[in-house]
Amino acid sequence: MSDIVFMFEVHQPYRLDRNAYNKLLEKALRGRLEPHDLEDAIFDNGLNKLVIERASTKCYIPATKIILENIKRYANSNKPFKVAYSISGVFIEQVRMWKPEVIDLFMELRETGMVEFVEQTYYHSMAAFMPLKDWSELREQILEHRRAMKELFDYEPKSIENTEFSYNNDIAWLFSSMGYKVVLTEGVDWVLGWRSPNYVYRAYGSDIKVLTRNYRLSDDIGYRFSDRNWDQYPLTADKYASWLAATPGDVIFLAMDYETFGEHHWPETGIHEFLRWLPGEILKYNHLYTSTPSEVVDKYPARDIIDVPPWNTISWADERDLSAWLGNHMQRNAFKILVDLRPYVKALDEPEITRIWKLLTISDHLYYIATKFGSIEQVHSYFSPYKNAPDAYAIYVQALSLLAGLIAEKIEQKKYDVARKLVLPMNKAFYFYKPTGEYTGYSATNIKEFLEIISKAPAESILYHLKRGDFQAWLRSIFGLDEIADELDKISSQPLSAEEARKAVSDIIRKFLSST
Known part of the structure; x- marks a missing residue:
């Protein structure tokens, strides 16, 4: 017996406007600029609206209607038809503005009970790869997506993917700690080795289950369907179903962009007819069923561990790494x-x-x-x-x-208020060294930490950095606190003991921050 898991990636970005500067200048000439004026200038919403309307007409509306028809057709049988969708928050925003009937169709899908919605970052972003030790941005964007799923569909996802199936052990650990039961990623050959993508796995270092995409069978539809030079062209529903039936394994995980069905392969290619007849052809086989990601990880045990160290992060794009986004x-x-x-x-x-x-x-x-x-x-x-x-x-x-x-x-406008709240990443922190060049073990990522460390770091370190102008440079370049830096410059040329330097630096910073 094998379960077929279909997952459709549904996302459209907000594209940028090459004339943003001129648009903003025109707005400025008409009066004071507000933040929403900047958003209007930066993003090309004329183009964004056009893409949403075109893709909705060619793909989102007809493809979703076909999926709905098949779900309803097999709803009362012993082999219902089930699918999963991963929908970005920014896609939801755009169709709500420009094609609300798409949302209505997804709501109808939700009501069938045969659809699983997969969590992802709200902004379909590279937040996981920002050098933030607490994963704060990734967490924020996942939680924002979770709120959107709850608000729109009254749904709490149990499965999750990182953007474009990018994945490593640390990401899996975070998702596990947030309560998800399965993470979706690419069935990369060098990760799987001799193993098949068609089984449930477990992440290295955590308990979360892992589904790996069968990229060959997925790309037969996603990329090759309308390629007339392909030796298997034309791809028909019965032919493809026979390939699935002949594929060994517990789970055949098929994931592709939803735009495959009408936008990437135009309706004239027959892609909608293929989608219409495929579920029936699959369910003709006694040993084939369709399921959702969270169902199959409950149904089948994990066969092995997937180990993807952070320095070998994978994705489903290009060379199956991060080079599609961070390669040059x-x-x-x-x-x-x-x-x-x-x-x-x-x-x-x-x-x-x-x-x-x-x-x-x-x-x-x-x-x-x-x-x-x-x-x-x-x-x-x-x-x-x-x-x-x-x-x-x-x-x-x-x-x-x-x-x-x-x-x-x-x-x-509020320099000192911002300075109090500003928390820096470690690469922007101030590191305290002794005059010998030895690291003291102290570093500050914000003004409060800085003051605390001034009171306990070795006194010779304080004097050393003051005389070199290191404190002043950090406060100017990072915080914009020129006035404080100027005061520190004045005392840096005076003959001070190390303890006098400690007190002077502390007093000056406290005075400025408490008086503003």
Whole structure:
């Protein structure tokens, strides 16, 4: 007996507007800018609306109606038809605005009881790969998605995928700690080795179960269906069902972009007819059933452990790694700018600015900047709304720069309040060293920690950093506290003992922060 698990990835990004700067300038000439003006300028909602309307007409509406028909057709049989959907939060926002009938269809799917909704990051982002030791951004985006699923469908997902099936042991551990029972990822050959993707596995270092996508059978539909040069063209429902019937294993996990059904393969290719007849052809086989991710991990035991160290993170894109998003210098530089803005966004705590930053975490922005070759390059070009990777990079960095400018303006208005709240990543922390170059073991990621360490770090370390101007440089460049840095500059040239330096630094910082 084998269970077929269909999972459809449903996501559309907010694409960026190459004319954002000019749009913002026009708004500025008409009066004072507000954060929502920046969001309107950065994102090309004319294009976003067009894509949603086109994809809804060609894919989301007809494909979902076909799925509904099949669920209802087999609802009262001993072999019901079941599927799973992973729907990004930003997709939900867009169809609510521009094609609400799509939401109505998903609500109808929910009512059948035959559909499982899979958790993911709300913004379909690379939050898991931000250098944050507490996973705070990833947690936030998962919880935001969880709230959206509860609000829209009154549904609490038990299964989860990280963006684009990106996965490693640490991610699995986090998902397990958050209460999910199964994580979905790619059946990568070098991870599986001699093993088949068609079984339930367990994550290394945690109890969460793992389903690995059978990428060959998935891509037969997702990529090859309309390829006339393929030696199996045309792919019919009965032929494909016979392949599934002949495939050994407990679970055949098939996952693909939902846009496969009408957008990537146009309706004229016969993809809708294929989808319409496929469930019936599968269920003709006595040993084939359809199930959802959480059902199959309850039904079958884990056969082995999947071990994916963080330094070998996998995904379902390109070379099955992270190179689709972080593979070149442009991508890594843009991602660093994005991550560097986060502490200031958190300290400002203004919802509209936070939302713009989170929208800029959408993984597609980085995907468009990839530099690949051959067939992989063709896939990136197909999805990109820009001419090439350098253009995509310039447009993305322009958006980040405009956001950074707004953040700087806001910080100037309440500099000391932000300074009190600002918590830095470890790569921006202040590290205390002795004059000999020996690390003291103390580091500060915020002003409160800094003051605490000033009171207990070796006195010679305080004097050393004061005389070198290290404290001043950190306070200026990271916090924008020029006034405090200027006062420290004045005392740094005075003849002070180490203990006098400790007291002077502490007094100056406390005075400024308590008086503003």
